[in-house]
Amino acid sequence: MQERHFQPLSLMAIRPIVVQMAVALKHLKSVGIIHADLKLQNVMLVNHQQEPYRIKVIDFGLACETSAATVGSYIQSRPYRSPEIILGLPFTEAIDVWSLGNIAAYLYLGSLLYPGYTEYDMMNYIVETQGNPPEKMLNSGLKTSCFFYKEFNSTTSNWKLKTPEQFFEESGIKPTERRGRNFTSLNDLLHFQQLGAQTFTDKAAEMCDLLMFVEMVKEMLQLDPERRITPQQVLDHSFARMNHIGYLYDLSSYVKSCYQHMDICKEKSTVSSDSGTRVPRDYSRPSIYRGHRRWSLGNIAAYLYLGSLLYPGYTEYDMMNYIVETQGNPPEKMLNSGLKTSCFFYKEFNSTTSNWKLRRLNNFLKSQGLSPQREEEETYISDDLLHFQQLGAQTLQIKLQKCVIS
Known part of the structure; x- marks a missing residue:
């Protein structure tokens, strides 16, 4: 990203990176390993000139077996740290999927989604964008009281995020605002970039692709790890498999380019580590027209007309x-x-x-x-x-x- 001067990547470039990383996480999950430090700096381009966007996941220094995961472990770089780690909860391989969601957002935005300097900053950004973590997580977290307080009324009690002033008074650490832009919902990602396509068909395909990308990011950034998408589900997601735009292949140069970018994922899918294990995937040209996608196309047409989702x-x-x-x-x-x-x-x-x-x-x-x-x-x-x-x-x-x- 530094070499690109932090310019955002296109969705067609983000897709092969996300798919290869999901394959790596799928392998790790199958052998019960948590990477625990997944971040953009630990994703390496193998040979961008000869094999564009072919990547390798590196640095397993903090990796651990899922069965040996210890509550309260100081793992994951802060901007990629999952809610369960921040709150001091038991954790699984789902923390790596949270990190992958943040990487996908970073590639799309050109900047970190949650660039917190402290864990309070992180939780503050997350709550502002996605709301409070589920009650069951807050009730069980060893560090919940560091960031939240219990508000009681006559019949119920609710967890409330401490204000920056409250946190500073208690901890002596002054929260710092480091975001370039504040998101009040992950749906705000839909309005970050303008569509670059010229023809209606390309605009429709690109808009549909963006909708699926944001939907995938939202599923990877589920606050509840039990509801968070798995690596296999990432690979099966419409954004990864392109079955939401495949029917436009013969009509859209954008869709053709998307399939070309995925060539690297056919027989040379990424490795789960430096070992070189590969998993074949089918990203060849679509041959079946999916008539039920007309609903998506109709919603895209309405979006382009209204300027907002129908x-x-x-x-x-x-x-x-x-x-x-x-x-x-x-x-x-x-x-x-x-x-x-x-x-x-x-x-x-x-x-x-x-x-x-x-x-x-x-x-x-x-x-x-x-x-x-x-x-x-x-x-x-x-x-x-x-x-x-x-x-x-x-x-x-x-x-x-x-x-x-x-």
């Missing part, structure tokens, strides 16, 4: 709630057959018929333990896009009706 759901419940609010219920046959229908809908019976109804927010929270968040600036109903701009609205509506179908 359905910016933080959870699947948020997504379904927005869709139903805008387009109505999915068809009965879909609801009757869906494996997850009951997560979002319940069956309402009367004397002669039964109908699916979207669950209310409180009922969803009770069943899932999640907290849906509304992030959209505008709420739309079926034909509202016609009135968003004066020019070209009717043409857009026709295109959206063809792409975004229940």
Whole structure:
């Protein structure tokens, strides 16, 4: 990054790096090893001239067996340190996936996502961007009280992050703001770079790629290590496998370039250490058109038109709630057959018929333990896009009706 003067990498360049590192972590996990110091400085380009973006993971000085992981260990470089390490919790190979998520964000931003000088800075940045760690983590952390205090009221108690002034008064260490830009959500990554593509097809592919990249980063940076994506799931993710843009191969120069960049991952996938072990992967040209991707393309078209996401759901419940609010219920046959229908809908019976109804927010929270968040600036109903701009609205509506179908 220093040689590039900290200029961000393109998504097509980030993908092979992330995939190779995920293969390395998959190997380490299979033998029960935690790298424990994964950072950009420990990712080495092998021969960039002859094999662009072929990398090797180095420096296993802090590596340990998962079975020997000791709570309170001083491991991981601070900007890549996971919440469970900061809080003093038991840890697994999931801490390396957290570091990988930060590396991916670093490559995309050209700067550290969480450049904390102290662990308080780190926790402060994380909470500001992603919210508090789960209650169960805060209740069990050996170092939770270093960063949080318990706020009591008449019926409940909640953990609150200490203010910089409180932390300074207690520790004598003055928190330092080192971020170039403050993110209030990982979704802010969607608006960091402008799309460089010229044609509509390339813009659609690049936007879809960005959506999948941010989704992958969010899954790698899950605060709860039990919910964090695994190395194998990184390899199976749409961003890694490109199955979200493959159907545009013959129409988009951007997609063709993406596949060319992944040539290094075909039969020369990265090593898990310096040993040279390779794992073949299939990143060849796609041959099957995936018709169900029209939904993604329709959402991209709406994003390019609105300048913001049409359905910016933080959870699947948020997504379904927005869709139903805008387009109505999915068809009965879909609801009757869906494996997850009951997560979002319940069956309402009367004397002669039964109908699916979207669950209310409180009922969803009770069943899932999640907290849906509304992030959209505008709420739309079926034909509202016609009135968003004066020019070209009717043409857009026709295109959206063809792409975004229940």
